[in-house]
Amino acid sequence: MVVYSFYIFDRHTECIYSRLWARQDRPLSTGTTAAAQPFSGSSEASNGALPPDLGPARARPARLSAKDDAKLIFGTIFSLRNMVRKLGGPDDSFISFRTGQYKLHYYETPTNIKFVMLTDTQTLNMRNVLHQIYVNLYVEFVVKNPLSPVEHSGGEGVANELFELALDQFVKGVL
Amino acid sequence: MVVYALIIINKAGGLVYQRDFVEGLNKLSINDYLVLAGTFHGVHAISTRLNPLHGQTQTLPQTNYTPPSRPDPPSGIEVLETENFRLQCFQTLTGTKFLLFTEPQQPNIEKIMATIYGLYSDYVMKNPFYSLEMPVRCEGWERRLVREMRVLNSR
Numbered sequence: 001m002v003v004y005s006f007y008i009f010d011r012h013t014e015c016i017y018s019r020l021w022a023r024q025d026r027p028l029s030t031g032t033t034a035a036a037q038p039f040s041g042s043s044e045a046s047n048g049a050l051p052p053d054l055g056p057a058r059a060r061p062a063r064l065s066a067k068d069d070a071k072l073i074f075g076t077i078f079s080l081r082n083m084v085r086k087l088g089g090p091d092d093s094f095i096s097f098r099t100g101q102y103k104l105h106y107y108e109t110p111t112n113i114k115f116v117m118l119t120d121t122q123t124l125n126m127r128n129v130l131h132q133i134y135v136n137l138y139v140e141f142v143v144k145n146p147l148s149p150v151e152h153s154g155g156e157g158v159a160n161e162l163f164e165l166a167l168d169q170f171v172k173g174v175l
Numbered sequence: 176m177v178v179y180a181l182i183i184i185n186k187a188g189g190l191v192y193q194r195d196f197v198e199g200l201n202k203l204s205i206n207d208y209l210v211l212a213g214t215f216h217g218v219h220a221i222s223t224r225l226n227p228l229h230g231q232t233q234t235l236p237q238t239n240y241t242p243p244s245r246p247d248p249p250s251g252i253e254v255l256e257t258e259n260f261r262l263q264c265f266q267t268l269t270g271t272k273f274l275l276f277t278e279p280q281q282p283n284i285e286k287i288m289a290t291i292y293g294l295y296s297d298y299v300m301k302n303p304f305y306s307l308e309m310p311v312r313c314e315g316w317e318r319r320l321v322r323e324m325r326v327l328n329s330r
Contacts, residue, residue, distance in 0.1 A: 004227035022227070063226070073223050079218045080255065083211055086198045087276070088259040095257055100250035101226045118227050 003171050004102060004118040007070055008138070008158065011112035014069035016152040017159055019167065061101070073116055077106055095127050109134055129174055137166050176330050178287065179260060179276040181320070182208070183295070185308045186270030187229040188216030196324040200260065200276060215274065219251035263288060270292065287327065294319050 009016040066071070077094075084094040096105045098121055105123075107115045107130035115130040115138075141163040142148055148157030180198040190212035195202070205212070226249045246258065255262040263284045266271045273295075275288060283306035298316035299305055305313060 020227075053205055069225065070278075076218050076221050076225070079214050083214060083218075084255075084257045086207065086211065086255055089201060092257050092259045094255060097222070097252050098228075098256040099253055100220055100247070101228060104225075118225070147302060 001161055001175055002120040002174065004120070005069075006118075006133075006167070006171070007073060007114075007116040009070075009074050009114040009116070010152055011078075012151065012153075013074060014032045015060055015067075015074065018066060018070055019164075021068065023173070029060050054123070074114075077104075077114060077116060081106075081108070095125065105130060107134065113138075133167065133170065137170060141166060176281060176327055176329055177278040178281070178324050179278070181276070181291065182274040183311065184212045184216055184272040184274065185288065188213050189308070190307065192316075194320070196321070197328055199278075215242065215264075216272070219266075219272065222251045224250040232300070264325075265292065290323060291320065294323065 002022055004022050005020045007015055007019075010016045029077065080094050080097065084092055093108060094106055096103055098104075102122070103119050103121050103123055105117045105119065105126040107127050109115075113134070115134060117126055117130060119126065140161060142152075142158050145157065145160065148160070152158050178196055178197065180195045181192070185191045190209050192207050193205075240296060249271070251266065252264050252274065259279070261277050261279045261284075263275045265275070265288045267273075273288060273291060275284065277284060277287075280322070294316060298319060299311050299313050302313050302315070305311070309322065
């Protein structure tokens, strides 16, 4: 089980906290040429030519910045949440979705703060984990902090030392 | 076992088929279903871009001959879980998306999906009067699909 990243969105749709754990930002080309290397001698003799450079799987724009990533994630969960509410009734809420590469877990508090976590696909339900993060870490270290503002515009007051440290330990403990 | 509904979205994001099999999901107007199909199409496309392991390729065990492989393109949403239902999305190679709404603990969804896809290829795609990318109105498909789902839901 691997946790890739964690995001908190406030009720004004703003990303007030994001944390990335495992993110490989290696350029795509090195990976593909390495995969194209292992050719056996016989096939190369029959080919006669060098193995064709396959290049990236599909021509895609360069990697998005972390900020744009957060915006895309918010858009995704917002649309899915509305879709699920339409189909499943107003008190239904979506828990997670999975693609071939990752799984996204979602938890929304009654005050519309949204907690999102991206993990690998094998991970089971993480909703209670997100709930624990809200109850034991966010409320304790952010909400109860007398110096933190009520609205965290620009992420102000969320990324304090205690919260970051406790979150890191908590996520490591869950694994 | 309960299969609530099936939605088919064409490769442009348009709704081509929608059918409820059992009560369980809210009824929407046809307009809302069209919006839903478009929204899901967009979200599905976005979800391929959110891959946190972008640029990392799995190294396969090296044998004597490894065919030149390019990594699989990232797939979009495959399963969506909510409190009341589970949504399985199957995208064909040509970009058509099948959305199957079931109860949360439904087993063997892949098999059901394969059955539906088989029916679709036999009774929709092979129907000479069906025009591609247009709403599905084929009697044979409708009849067999409903029969298949009735058998499943009565188990």
